Amino acid sequence: MTVTEVLLSAPAPAATMPAAQPDPTTIRPHGDRTDVVVALAQVAPRLGDVPANLERHLELIAQAAEGGATLVVFPELSLTGYFLKDLVPEVALRARSDELTRLAASCTDVDVVVGCVLESDDARFYNAALYLSGGRIHHVHRKVYLPTYGLFDEARYMAPGDRFRSFAAPLTGATPPRPWQAGILVCEDMWHPTAAGLLAREGVELFICPSSSPGRGVVTGNALGTARSYDAMTRTYAQLHTAYLLYCNRVGFEDGVNFWGGSRVVGPDGRLLEEPAGNQECLVTHRIDLAAVRRARIANPLLRDERHDINDAETDRLRSRRALN
Numbered sequence: 001m002t003v004t005e006v007l008l009s010a011p012a013p014a015a016t017m018p019a020a021q022p023d024p025t026t027i028r029p030h031g032d033r034t035d036v037v038v039a040l041a042q043v044a045p046r047l048g049d050v051p052a053n054l055e056r057h058l059e060l061i062a063q064a065a066e067g068g069a070t071l072v073v074f075p076e077l078s079l080t081g082y083f084l085k086d087l088v089p090e091v092a093l094r095a096r097s098d099e100l101t102r103l104a105a106s107c108t109d110v111d112v113v114v115g116c117v118l119e120s121d122d123a124r125f126y127n128a129a130l131y132l133s134g135g136r137i138h139h140v141h142r143k144v145y146l147p148t149y150g151l152f153d154e155a156r157y158m159a160p161g162d163r164f165r166s167f168a169a170p171l172t173g174a175t176p177p178r179p180w181q182a183g184i185l186v187c188e189d190m191w192h193p194t195a196a197g198l199l200a201r202e203g204v205e206l207f208i209c210p211s212s213s214p215g216r217g218v219v220t221g222n223a224l225g226t227a228r229s230y231d232a233m234t235r236t237y238a239q240l241h242t243a244y245l246l247y248c249n250r251v252g253f254e255d256g257v258n259f260w261g262g263s264r265v266v267g268p269d270g271r272l273l274e275e276p277a278g279n280q281e282c283l284v285t286h287r288i289d290l291a292a293v294r295r296a297r298i299a300n301p302l303l304r305d306e307r308h309d310i311n312d313a314e315t316d317r318l319r320s321r322r323a324l325n
Contacts, residue, residue: 044252047081070173075250166202239270268296
């Protein structure tokens with residue numbers, strides 16, 4: 001596997017795709033492929049400037065698609081910036097807004113994951129990740145866990161989501177196309193292991209993890225504590241659930257807070273495909289192969305051996321005990 005990282009601080013040429021093709025891992029009919037190219041758009045959104053961020057998205061989607069990407073993933077709240085506070089109602093979008101309609105129209109030949117504040121009909125505002133495909137919104141995940149510790153105060157301004165659901169991600173770059181079972185975890189969702197476990201129980205082959213993680217806590221040398229934590233989480237989830245994991249974090253500064261980047265793709269064996277991206281804007285591309293998921297699950301049948309019956313029974317027992325108390 002190889003990776004291409006194109007810095008985006010200045011107008012960049014179209015990203016070149018990884019030259020190496022994955023070695024075949026299954027017997028396939030001649031002409032069939034199970035691999036696709038994914039791109040992580042590690043960007044620094046402008047706080048509260050939806051029009052400027054929208055144009056940037058459209059540029060990078062076109063650039064990635066021209067280079068052959070099948071899926072482009074942007075960070076959490078990529079259309080708005082992160083520390084919005086009282087700006088939340090001003091930047092919020094409805095599902096049928098002109099901005100999302102324009103974005104969806106650009107996603108006819110490439111799938112895209114973007115982050116925004118999504119407003120409901122009853123004036124609730126959600127930190128949402130949208131999966132766009134075929135010119136429409138294909139799936140919506142509303143961030144469930146809204147942090148309220150340290151420098152975070154999301155729950156003051158936004159409502160929490162209430163579900164983790166997998167979905168069939170078209171990823172039509174495969175020949176013939178075969179949807180990947182995917183699930184989305186937005187930043188803080190990843191800090192709760194049950195979230196990844198619920199998606200894994202639904203057969204997820206691809207975790208998509210948009211993030212706006214600030215740099216916090218310097219540990220050994222110059223390493224950031226948050227970077228160490230996300231490295232451990234991304235590797236662990238990918239390996240234990242034998243699935244690919246796409247982690248796309250943002251960069252730049254807001255209110256004096258630095259976002260550290262480090263976007264990466266982790267294989268279903270828990271190994272990084274390449275070194276994580278740095279702390280600058282860039283478009284990172286990787287080639288991933290559905291056959292590698294099959295191989296990992298044959299070698300380590302952890303999902304097959306999972307005892308959901310015990311988990312369900314114990315959950316019911318704990319729920320009953322709380323009801324009695």
